[in-house]
Amino acid sequence: MKALKIPEATIVRLSVYSRFLEQVDKKGIVTISSGEIAEGVGVSPAQVRKDLAYFGEFGTRGVGYNVKDLLRHTLKILGLNARWPAVVVGAGNLGSALVSYRGFRERGFDIVGVFDNDLTKIGKRLMELEVMATEKIEQIVKQHNVKIGILTVPASSAKDAANLLINAGVKAILNFAPIVLSVPADVEVRDIDLSTRLEILTFHLCLKEMM
Amino acid sequence: MKALKIPEATIVRLSVYSRFLEQVDKKGIVTISSGEIAEGVGVSPAQVRKDLAYFGEFGTRGVGYNVKDLLRHTLKILGLNARWPAVVVGAGNLGSALVSYRGFRERGFDIVGVFDNDLTKIGKRLMELEVMATEKIEQIVKQHNVKIGILTVPASSAKDAANLLINAGVKAILNFAPIVLSVPADVEVRDIDLSTRLEILTFHLCLKEMM
DNA sequence: CTCACATCGTGATATAATTAACATTTAGGA
């Protein structure tokens, strides 16, 4: 396993491959080629092989990949051989939706705490959880050894919320607030900016209109 | 305005710039340099100038950019000089959250319809809207000339839902379902895969653990 | 056993994106 720098796009595709392999495995298929994976997820066969090559040799020349093996390897690479506890800060519409989002649980993520500092929200039940005051973040994060925080607060309180998470020991933040968080070097942040995603689409719609 | 191929990353950054400029404008600041924008959004000054250069010359050498002017230009480039009607298919937790998401409205997007084929959800009120059967998609899309669809249905029904949207005339889809949609060439799709986003984080958490 | 075929892993090549460097232009003061 080479310790080279791995493109983020490779990680994203690896996640897609692994989910595709889960489907394939469920169908009882034992072996699969890079071409079939490529077909299934909409990339080139060479891309599939290149992505996998960053992490080792998982296939057999002339044959292909063993589905179960490759699935296990991809999950391992992504760190999904264990479950990950996570907390959500911001119990608005989006935060509440994420607490109940089944997709997270299916991929190994367990939401173990939801926080807000809006008094009208504290105490509200979401699934088996109860919304807590943000002062409780530290306690819960330490108790469950949480490394992942999901930020669904308004932009104006995102910086504060992020600091609470980081001080409590969180090392990775999924940020839905449309602002740039500045965090220590040992904390990973990825943004999901919903409006920006739509704006990519409007940009392309306009481009086409002009032609 | 050069008709060159523009990197998607440039569009994403343009969206970020424009939101940053809104803040700056609100503070009453009249002029800004590429360096200050860069500082504010966490990229390099050269990157800011390069991104803008794809679309024209908006600054004055030795001076910088007029904030209001540049804001107007960036919004125009993204197609945000007009409002965009959009529909949401899938009235589960995520879909419901997006209907009420204020960030969309603030950036010019109006949700004009929410659909589901779950009878227990049809008729439910979300904001000023009422969840409708998916058979109504075509009617609403045509009535409001909707070009943008947001897909928040489970993976298993995503393909069907996408087809309903496309047949009704939608040309751009924001897909939250964790599957690869295959669509006609004149339809733009962008995926937001929430689990994948978390998996990027777990990958990096594991990487660090190893070192 | 050998051959034809399928398919991987990878080094070489091509393409794309970012960063750096700089010539050019403007503002403002002596």
Add this chain to the structure above:
DNA sequence: TCCTAAATGTTAATTATATCACGATGTGAG
């Protein structure tokens, strides 16, 4: 008016990513 400082727009260099092409290896038929 001329000089300095600031900051753009743009070309060139660098770095990163994706594609291609092919040698290597395993399978199965004859």
